[in-house]
Amino acid sequence: MTAAILTGAQIQAHRAKVLLSALKLECMGMRRNGPSAYSIVKKEYNLKGNKQAVYNQLAAILAS
Numbered sequence: 001m002t003a004a005i006l007t008g009a010q011i012q013a014h015r016a017k018v019l020l021s022a023l024k025l026e027c028m029g030m031r032r033n034g035p036s037a038y039s040i041v042k043k044e045y046n047l048k049g050n051k052q053a054v055y056n057q058l059a060a061i062l063a064s
Contacts (some may be wrong), residue, residue, distance in 0.1 A: 020058050027051045 003049050020038035041060055047054045047060065 016058070016062055020055070022040060023051065023055045023058065027055055 019037050019041050021042055022032070026032075026037055038054060040057055041047060041054055045058060047057045049057070
């Protein structure tokens with residue numbers, strides 16, 4: 001088994017993908033303790049709208 005080491009911009013890219021996945025689960029109704037992925041994404045990426053709209057916007061940002 002080999003370990004993957006993330007450095008620099010890879011860390012931010014991976015974190016954004018994890019937030020996108022967490023936001024998708026929140027759109028389906030899953031809840032978590034602590035701040036929601038929805039609130040984190042809205043704050044960090046300055047996005048507006050409901051959970052689905054923010055999910056679509058973040059997915060578009062990551063696709064480009």
